[in-house]
Amino acid sequence: QALMGDSFLTAASKKQWYTPVIAPYAYGWFSDSLFGRKRISHDGNVSGFKANINRMPDDDLCVIALSNSNSSQVGQMVRVLMSILYDQPYQLPVAKKELTLADSILHQYTGTYQFWPETIVQVLVDNRKLYVEGPTQPRMELVAETEVKFYVRYMDVNFEFSKDPSTGRINEMRFMQGKEKLTAKKISEKNNQ
Numbered sequence: 001q002a003l004m005g006d007s008f009l010t011a012a013s014k015k016q017w018y019t020p021v022i023a024p025y026a027y028g029w030f031s032d033s034l035f036g037r038k039r040i041s042h043d044g045n046v047s048g049f050k051a052n053i054n055r056m057p058d059d060d061l062c063v064i065a066l067s068n069s070n071s072s073q074v075g076q077m078v079r080v081l082m083s084i085l086y087d088q089p090y091q092l093p094v095a096k097k098e099l100t101l102a103d104s105i106l107h108q109y110t111g112t113y114q115f116w117p118e119t120i121v122q123v124l125v126d127n128r129k130l131y132v133e134g135p136t137q138p139r140m141e142l143v144a145e146t147e148v149k150f151y152v153r154y155m156d157v158n159f160e161f162s163k164d165p166s167t168g169r170i171n172e173m174r175f176m177q178g179k180e181k182l183t184a185k186k187i188s189e190k191n192n193q
Helices: 011-020 073-085 103-108
Strands: 032-033 037-046 048-056 063-069 112-118 118-125 129-133 140-144 149-151 158-164 171-176 178-187
Touching: 048 073, 048 149, 063 073, 103 129, 103 171, 112 171, 118 178
Parallel strands: none
Antiparallel strands: 032 037, 037 048, 048 063, 112 118, 112 178, 118 129, 129 140, 140 149, 149 158, 158 171, 171 178
16 A cells, blocks of 8 residues: 555655666566556565565556465466456466476586676586576576476476577577566586586
C-alpha cells in the first residue's frame, strides 16, 4: 500500500524508480507490461526461500507468492494467478525432462559469456554436470532438457546454446526467465576436467 501512495516515495521518485535503465530492468524492479497493462515485478531466490511479486499499479492489484521450499515454482504460480485474474488463457506447469549428456557434449558449452561489458558469466563442467556462475550469482546447475536447452531446477530459469553456422562451435547462450530474454556472446573457451 505504501508503494501505491505518495507517502513512502514521491510520484517523481516512483517514476524514476520504475523507469527501465536496462530494459526491462529499472532501479530494483522489472518494469514492463502484462496483458496490455503496466506491470512492476520481481522474484527472489535464496537458500531455502523463493518469492515473486507482480503489481499492476493502474489496477491497484498485487499478487505475491512466498515459499520456504526451493522446490516450489512461485513465478509460474503467480503467472497463472495473473492470467486467471485477467481472464486470459493459462497453462499449469508441467514437469520437465532431464537428459544425461556425454561429457564431450557438455564441454562444448564451457567458457566465458558476456551479456554486457559489466556482466560476464562462466559456464563450467564439474563432476560431469554443467554449471553457470557469475560474479554476483551463486553457481547454478544447468539440467539438460535437450542437447542445447537447459533449465535450473526449481526455478523458472532456462538457457539455450547456439552454434556459429560457419564453424559449428558454440558461440551464444540465451538466458530466459519468464518473458525476459537476454543473449550472451561466448568470448573465450575454457576446458574443464
